[in-house]
Amino acid sequence: MSTQTSSFSTPPSVAAQIARLPEMPMAEIRALWQKLVGGDTPTHNRQFLERRIAYRLQELEFRKVDANLLDRNQRRIESLVETGKVKKRDRDYRPAAGTVLVREYKGVEYRVIATADGQYDFQGRMYPSLSMIAREITGMRWSGPLFFGLKPPSNAKTKPATKKRGGR
Known part of the structure; x- marks a missing residue:
């Protein structure tokens, strides 16, 4: 029997993807930015790019878990624009999964x-x-x-x- 791994593997977890960022060559960081955010990187500051990419990876993953997250945030943004004030969080506020x-x-x-x-x-x-x-x-x-x-x-x-x- 062959010891080759299957071509059908699960993608690495978000935590694993984020952990790999500091080890990636800058060219791969730029390519990942293009894929996740779109456009050229706004800066050459690696730490900035890694943090924003990590945030985006989590955003993409965890919005699958909490489908209401984007709707809830959109309502809060609209309220802020309309009133100029940030509405207090609901009493039963819980952080998003993965926080x-x-x-x-x-x-x-x-x-x-x-x-x-x-x-x-x-x-x-x-x-x-x-x-x-x-x-x-x-x-x-x-x-x-x-x-x-x-x-x-x-x-x-x-x-x-x-x-x-x-x-x-």
Whole structure:
């Protein structure tokens, strides 16, 4: 029997494609840019090109997972153009599948990956909420979206200054 590999192989994962970018010759980077984005590369800055190509690869892959992503983003863009203001995210906002959330806590870096089924992969275990992971990390109750920086702390909202009245 022959040990040749089949001509029908699955394409490398998005992560594998992104991992290969730094090793690719610049000519291949330019060709990949042309294929994914179209047109000539806007700069010769390799790091810029690699980041944009990585983003595009993820965009193409993960929009298959979340078909509503493009529609949701288009509605937000239209709202921004119409009102001039960015609408706050919905309370049940969840990051797109494949998003990696990174948080450093007490000198240790923690990584969480959002999955297509709405759960979160943390250290090889699945969790239904970011809050459960934040509690696992800190030992205290935390808002998961707050802990991972998906929403600002409530004290970040600036309150109008109040005038102090002096006594007469």
